[in-house]
Amino acid sequence: MALTPLIDPFGRRIEYLRLSVTDRCDLRCSYCLPKGFKGFTEPKHWLNFAEIERIVAAFAGFGVQRVRLTGGEPLTRRGIVELASRLAAIPGISDLSLSTNGTQLEALAQSLARAGVRRVNVSLDSLDPMIFRQLTGGELERVLRGIEAAQAAGLEPIRINTVVMVGINDTEVEPLLDYCAARGLTLRLIEPMPMGQTGQAALRASGTLEGVRRRLEQRFNLIPDLLPGGGPARYYRLASTQTRIGFITPLSQHFCATCNRVRLSAEGRLYLCLGHEHSYPLGEIIRTGISDEMLKEHLLQAIASKPERHQFNTQPQQIVRFMALTGG
Numbered sequence: 001m002a003l004t005p006l007i008d009p010f011g012r013r014i015e016y017l018r019l020s021v022t023d024r025c026d027l028r029c030s031y032c033l034p035k036g037f038k039g040f041t042e043p044k045h046w047l048n049f050a051e052i053e054r055i056v057a058a059f060a061g062f063g064v065q066r067v068r069l070t071g072g073e074p075l076t077r078r079g080i081v082e083l084a085s086r087l088a089a090i091p092g093i094s095d096l097s098l099s100t101n102g103t104q105l106e107a108l109a110q111s112l113a114r115a116g117v118r119r120v121n122v123s124l125d126s127l128d129p130m131i132f133r134q135l136t137g138g139e140l141e142r143v144l145r146g147i148e149a150a151q152a153a154g155l156e157p158i159r160i161n162t163v164v165m166v167g168i169n170d171t172e173v174e175p176l177l178d179y180c181a182a183r184g185l186t187l188r189l190i191e192p193m194p195m196g197q198t199g200q201a202a203l204r205a206s207g208t209l210e211g212v213r214r215r216l217e218q219r220f221n222l223i224p225d226l227l228p229g230g231g232p233a234r235y236y237r238l239a240s241t242q243t244r245i246g247f248i249t250p251l252s253q254h255f256c257a258t259c260n261r262v263r264l265s266a267e268g269r270l271y272l273c274l275g276h277e278h279s280y281p282l283g284e285i286i287r288t289g290i291s292d293e294m295l296k297e298h299l300l301q302a303i304a305s306k307p308e309r310h311q312f313n314t315q316p317q318q319i320v321r322f323m324a325l326t327g328g
């Protein structure tokens, strides 16, 4: 029987759930969480695995096949491998993926792959250990070992996500491109988004990716390309190679018209748009003991409130929550 799709008021089909399993992170990327940040949610308020499973199954009942584990740093959530295997087993979920900073991948990549995670995005903002430490507070070598472990575990494709801040790490783009080309990885460059004070400061200091793109266009012949996955990146292939580079440019070229996703926070708030503070309290609602039928009604109601687009350009101060609190 054909499943009823989730269609928002602007005719967009919602087919992708980003699932934040914690807002905590073992790194402090300068554009994401402030140093010394103490405002995390309490783990006792987080959705437990049964609650997450139930919500994901309800989405799957509407034909949502793709789920991405994210955070905060999802691999710091205790029992993450068990959660992955429970989600991968939900009928209809065919694409379980992960966004990670890579610090725990060396230890967990094999088990995650066995649990049913198919592919990973790893955040990596620099290949220079000093710049990496300044930007994230972490140890570069550990992340690089994590990426190797993910490749050895057969996770495929692996995409490297780099938030590019002009004047801080934009000179890292070419070394990162060489690194990815040598390993068959895809590099994606992300514009800083004005999420919370950290993101707003990063955007003010850096600006958009337009200049970086023009620089790359002068050096490489970039041929527009498509990659499966339905994400927001615009991809190019470097002529005469199999190397691909993606640009995620919510400010200079926004992609709201094709937005196909919603985000569930660790506490069970469903964010319909990264660029709006509005959220739907799904976690609270399921804790009132509602039936599966009612849960489906609530999902429909939530999707009916999805905004048309973000206002990052016109109202960059609007979003007070940091990216880690939503599940970027």
Ligand code: SAM
Pocket: 025, 029, 031, 032, 070, 071, 072, 073, 074, 099, 100, 101, 102, 121, 122, 123, 161, 162, 163, 190, 191, 192, 193, 194, 195, 198, 199, 200, 202, 323, 324, 327, 328
């Ligand atoms: N910890 C995981 C990771 O590092 O990928 C998942 C969560 S992290 C919040 C998801 C992505 O959001 C990372 O690639 C991170 O660099 C990006 N991010 C965080 N704050 C951002 C901001 N203000 N603008 C753009 N990207 C941001």
